[in-house]
Amino acid sequence: MYTFSSKLKTFSFILMLLGVLGIGYGFFSAPKTIQDVETILAADSHGHHDAKHDAHATEKHDAKAEAEHQEHLEHVLHQLQNKPWAAVYVAGLFFMLISLGALAFYAIQQVAQAGWSPVLFRVMQGITAYLLPGSIIVFIILLLSGFHVNHLFVWMKDGVTEVGHENYDKLIAGKSGYLNFPFWIIRAAIFIAGWNLYRYLSRKNCLAQDEANDNTFYKKNFKMSAAFLVFFIVSESIMSWDWIMSVDPHWFSTLFGWYVFASFFVSGITVISMVTLYLKSKGYLEHVNTSHIHDLSKFMFGISIFWTYLWFSQFMLIWYSNIPEEVTYFITRIEDYNITFFGAVAMNFIFPFLVLINTDFKRITWIIVMAGTVILAGHYIDFFNMIMPATVGDQWFIGVTEIAAILFFLGLFILVVFTALTKAPLVPKRNPLIEESKHFHY
Amino acid sequence: MSSTKVIHALYNDDDILMDAVKQTRKAHYHIEEVFTPFPVHGLDKAMGLAPTRLAICAFIFGCIGISFATWMMWNIMINPTGGWPQDIGGKPSFSYLQNMPAFVPVMFEMTVFHAAHLMVITFYLRSRLWPFKEAENPDVRTTDDHFLMEVSVNNNEDELVSFFQKTGAVEVKVVEKH
Numbered sequence: 001m002y003t004f005s006s007k008l009k010t011f012s013f014i015l016m017l018l019g020v021l022g023i024g025y026g027f028f029s030a031p032k033t034i035q036d037v038e039t040i041l042a043a044d045s046h047g048h049h050d051a052k053h054d055a056h057a058t059e060k061h062d063a064k065a066e067a068e069h070q071e072h073l074e075h076v077l078h079q080l081q082n083k084p085w086a087a088v089y090v091a092g093l094f095f096m097l098i099s100l101g102a103l104a105f106y107a108i109q110q111v112a113q114a115g116w117s118p119v120l121f122r123v124m125q126g127i128t129a130y131l132l133p134g135s136i137i138v139f140i141i142l143l144l145s146g147f148h149v150n151h152l153f154v155w156m157k158d159g160v161t162e163v164g165h166e167n168y169d170k171l172i173a174g175k176s177g178y179l180n181f182p183f184w185i186i187r188a189a190i191f192i193a194g195w196n197l198y199r200y201l202s203r204k205n206c207l208a209q210d211e212a213n214d215n216t217f218y219k220k221n222f223k224m225s226a227a228f229l230v231f232f233i234v235s236e237s238i239m240s241w242d243w244i245m246s247v248d249p250h251w252f253s254t255l256f257g258w259y260v261f262a263s264f265f266v267s268g269i270t271v272i273s274m275v276t277l278y279l280k281s282k283g284y285l286e287h288v289n290t291s292h293i294h295d296l297s298k299f300m301f302g303i304s305i306f307w308t309y310l311w312f313s314q315f316m317l318i319w320y321s322n323i324p325e326e327v328t329y330f331i332t333r334i335e336d337y338n339i340t341f342f343g344a345v346a347m348n349f350i351f352p353f354l355v356l357i358n359t360d361f362k363r364i365t366w367i368i369v370m371a372g373t374v375i376l377a378g379h380y381i382d383f384f385n386m387i388m389p390a391t392v393g394d395q396w397f398i399g400v401t402e403i404a405a406i407l408f409f410l411g412l413f414i415l416v417v418f419t420a421l422t423k424a425p426l427v428p429k430r431n432p433l434i435e436e437s438k439h440f441h442y
Numbered sequence: 443m444s445s446t447k448v449i450h451a452l453y454n455d456d457d458i459l460m461d462a463v464k465q466t467r468k469a470h471y472h473i474e475e476v477f478t479p480f481p482v483h484g485l486d487k488a489m490g491l492a493p494t495r496l497a498i499c500a501f502i503f504g505c506i507g508i509s510f511a512t513w514m515m516w517n518i519m520i521n522p523t524g525g526w527p528q529d530i531g532g533k534p535s536f537s538y539l540q541n542m543p544a545f546v547p548v549m550f551e552m553t554v555f556h557a558a559h560l561m562v563i564t565f566y567l568r569s570r571l572w573p574f575k576e577a578e579n580p581d582v583r584t585t586d587d588h589f590l591m592e593v594s595v596n597n598n599e600d601e602l603v604s605f606f607q608k609t610g611a612v613e614v615k616v617v618e619k620h
Contacts, residue, residue: 316543322532357501 022404
């Protein structure tokens with residue numbers, strides 16, 4: 001049995017406290033009115049913009065320019081007000097999807113009847129324990145968006161579907177059969193319920209299998225995992241349209257679901273690997289050997305490249321044909337998010353490719369931890385790139401609020417995952433493949 | 443007269459062969475070669491063979507491949523003095539980076555092509571395999587269902603024969619090798 005070290009527990013509480021303080025600061029310092037925005041913009045652009053501004057004001061001091069200026073300020077106000085919300089949303093979504101990625105990996109291992117992984121099942125179940133609190137938090141953020149507490153989703157604005165309204169948007173109105181709040185939130189509730197139900201029942205059956213005299217529970221889990229994977233791939237695809245792609249409701253991409261999946265799947269595997277290494281280093285996983293670690297590293301390597309393949313396929317197809325309605329997505333990212341947009345490729349592809357290609361390196365703890373840290377940071381930035389351009393635009397910054405949101409969810413993640421790990425023995429007793437797994441050797 | 447003698451110990455089971463290899467190594471007899479009809483997992487480790495460096499070769503060949511692809515397409519599509527940087531459908535041919543996404547499929551395939559083919563050729567060269575090469579089976583049964591270990595003899599013929607008979611060999615022969 002694993003015992004949660006008090007040091008790690010304190011560490012997770014400190015992370016959460018720092019996170020709450022930082023997030024609170026983010027909301028507190030967000031501008032409330034247009035006047036605030038004007039001061040912020042003036043402070044941001046010091047001399048040269050001011051001079052231009054004055055010239056602008058004296059030359060064309062007509063009502064039209066003034067109205068445009070007001071509109072611009074209102075736009076920036078919404079972006080700045082979105083900043084803390086988007087920071088919390090990106091971090092919350094990222095950590096929830098990590099545990100969902102680990103759950104998908106776990107289900108695949110069950111269905112594939114993998115002979116190497118059963119010694120890691122309890123670690124995976126520990127990581128997927130975060131799915132419940134994580135998805136509830138994300139659901140609450142989605143609900144708050146629906147109740148107009150924030151402006152994360154532009155298609156939720158009042159009057160976007162009303163002909164003649166000042167917010168009327170013909171393109172969004174055309175999609176309102178799919179993008180309307182009740183249908184959208186019901187879909188979210190169904191997906192979250194489905195994933196959590198599988199996670200709950202699968203864990204229950206796995207524990208029951210330990211005490212059973214036959215393999216009924218194992219077979220149940222096998223069938224349930226197969227059914228879950230079918231549900232998962234459909235729900236995951238729709239989830240990625242609903243929660244991520246719909247922040248840019250004028251844009252669409254067909255491989256987006258796969259792309260999002262690859263991103264959080266590799267993060268989930270990386271977290272499995274890192275938690276395993278942590279527990280192993282504390283002496284809790286006696287049956288885990290370097291071959292298990294090697295296999296996880298191969299998955300980290302392979303799925304990183306799979307992510308890159310989808311990233312590039314999405315980018316290159318849109319870049320190549322350059323259709324205006326699709327390409328704006330990448331133009332805003334390359335212009336305003338150049339460093340994070342291409343930085344994500346360096347962190348998620350070039351670095352793991354060069355480091356994890358070596359067989360010996362795939363077994364060395366510090367190399368895997370280093371590569372894993374870069375991969376996780378890179379995929380956070382990947383989600384940052386997906387959400388931020390549509391919500392905060394060029395007002396983005398990875399500052400106090402963004403880092404605080406990561407720290408808060410990291411603390412919560414550690415707390416939930418390691419608490420869950422204390423609840424059951426770390427090695428399943430009667431899994432039919434457990435002996436093979438204990439002697440796994442590559 | 444410079445003929446050397448070798449022992450040919452034949453086995454009909456890979457587990458027995460593995461044990462025999464381990465015993466032979468322990469007794470410090472020099473194993474010249476082991477012939478098997480199929481790959482025996484762990485045999486290289488038991489024999490103490492150095493790990494292969496083919497993967498390192500493949501990585502280097504891949505680097506050559508991507509360099510070649512980049513060089514080729516830069517010279518054809520971009521190079522303002524030697525190539526033809528024409529406007530084809532509005533694609534930006536001003537610098538390599540600007541038009542790079544269009545070149546990536548070629549760069550990728552060339553990398554894989556060079557890594558794969560040059561590594562295979564390296565393998566053929568290093569293991570001396572070619573179409574009209576004379577086969578080197580010491581015993582035809584080793585391609586079907588027998589395993590053969592060849593050990594050099596240094597004035598200890600009787601000792602070796604009795605040693606190998608005890609390792610579970612189905613047949614032990616002393617062969618003159620020229």
